[in-house]
Amino acid sequence: MKGQEVGVSNVNVRIENRKKLIKLLYLHDGMTKQEIARNLCLSLPTVNGLVQELEEENIVYFQKGVRSSGGRIPTLVWFNKDVFAVVGVEITETGTRIALMNMACNIIEECYMKIPFSVESDYWKEMNFEIQQLLSSNQIPESKLLGIGISMPGPVDREKKRVESVRDFHIEIRDFNYEYLEQIFDCPFVFCNDANAAGFAEVWLKTDIYDAVYLSVSKGVGGALIRSNSIVLGENCNAGEIGHMVIQVNGKPCQCGRAGCFETYCSTRVLLKAAATKNLKVFFEKKKTDDGLQKVWEEYLDYLALGISNLSLILDMPIILGGEIAPYIEEDFERLTGKISKLIPFERSSPVCILSKFRANGYVVGSALLIITEYLGIA
Numbered sequence: 001m002k003g004q005e006v007g008v009s010n011v012n013v014r015i016e017n018r019k020k021l022i023k024l025l026y027l028h029d030g031m032t033k034q035e036i037a038r039n040l041c042l043s044l045p046t047v048n049g050l051v052q053e054l055e056e057e058n059i060v061y062f063q064k065g066v067r068s069s070g071g072r073i074p075t076l077v078w079f080n081k082d083v084f085a086v087v088g089v090e091i092t093e094t095g096t097r098i099a100l101m102n103m104a105c106n107i108i109e110e111c112y113m114k115i116p117f118s119v120e121s122d123y124w125k126e127m128n129f130e131i132q133q134l135l136s137s138n139q140i141p142e143s144k145l146l147g148i149g150i151s152m153p154g155p156v157d158r159e160k161k162r163v164e165s166v167r168d169f170h171i172e173i174r175d176f177n178y179e180y181l182e183q184i185f186d187c188p189f190v191f192c193n194d195a196n197a198a199g200f201a202e203v204w205l206k207t208d209i210y211d212a213v214y215l216s217v218s219k220g221v222g223g224a225l226i227r228s229n230s231i232v233l234g235e236n237c238n239a240g241e242i243g244h245m246v247i248q249v250n251g252k253p254c255q256c257g258r259a260g261c262f263e264t265y266c267s268t269r270v271l272l273k274a275a276a277t278k279n280l281k282v283f284f285e286k287k288k289t290d291d292g293l294q295k296v297w298e299e300y301l302d303y304l305a306l307g308i309s310n311l312s313l314i315l316d317m318p319i320i321l322g323g324e325i326a327p328y329i330e331e332d333f334e335r336l337t338g339k340i341s342k343l344i345p346f347e348r349s350s351p352v353c354i355l356s357k358f359r360a361n362g363y364v365v366g367s368a369l370l371i372i373t374e375y376l377g378i379a
């Protein structure tokens with residue numbers, strides 16, 4: 001018996017080994033049983049038993065693979081990414097995006113809802129209708145829909161099934177209890193704070209990061225704290241509300257009622273307002289030839305660097321920068337990290353800030369991933 005198994009019941013060990021095996025195959029392309037055994041420090045008979053069980057459940061399949069070393073063609077075990085479909089929903093102030101995905105979170109097709117967000121049943125019935133349309137146009141039977149992950153910009157208490165509040169919406173939302181949606185959706189669904197969902201995806205789908213801060217910079221500035229691959233919710237489901245960290249005493253007024261919040265300096269609204277546009281792309285186009293906008297951008301980067309360096313000093317974890325700003329900041333990213341380094345009086349052995357992998361897809365991917373990991377038992 002291996003050391004790690006001592007003192008733990010065989011059933012628990014089997015469940016844990018199964019979880020590790022599913023996650024390994026989910027994150028890697030096809031592997032031989034021998035590679036799996038080596039990677040997980042398990043015996044070959046144990047791997048055989050688990051793989052057979054997963055094949056019977058249609059979660060894995062076998063396929064011959066090519067290895068560059070030549071010789072016999074090995075049989076590889078693959079995670080079945082088409083065993084189910086899953087839906088990720090992103091609800092924002094400006095609209096609702098619905099993305100149909102496979103189990104690898106690759107978007108098959110997406111659409112935008114035509115009616116504005118509401119807590120009333122008509123809105124959710126319309127969402128259900130749009131989902132059915134996406135399934136039927138892709139010839140996916142309803143029974144293959146694993147579930148719906150829904151992200152919103154506000155604190156979500158998943159145990160009590162309620163969204164406590166939503167910031168910055170066209171309507172006031174307080175204590176929205178979403179339990180009644182069981183009567184509308186025929187499959188499991190989960191609600192999640194948008195930044196938490198995106199942060200979870202960024203960390204969970206990486207094999208080299210387990211703890212991180214996800215910083216979402218869009219019209220709102222939010223964040224998520226991920227510890228050991230799990231979302232840290234906090235006592236009031238409010239952990240990671242980084243946007244309301246005050247970075248300027250007596251600063252600009254914030255929609256939260258106070259002044260000088262990080263969000264008032266680093267919301268993308270600052271840039272949109274300066275260029276008198278609703279489209280961020282326009283700001284960056286105009287900036288190329290406009291000294292005033294270049295100054296706005298420089299000041300914006302200074303405040304962003306200040307907020308990020310504060311987070312790094314408190315938590316000493318990688319800070320993943322995502323949200324609407326991510327695709328536009330790429331060419332100035334080195335300058336941003338330079339500004340951050342100047343504000344941190346300690347040596348760092350790894351990058352303080354990295355750019356998000358999913359960019360604008362973080363919310364839909366993250367909310368769908370919550371459904372997938374729950375189903376696979378590997379959350």
Ligand SMILES: [Zn+2]
Pocket residue numbers: 243244254255256257258259261263
């Ligand atoms: Zn505030």
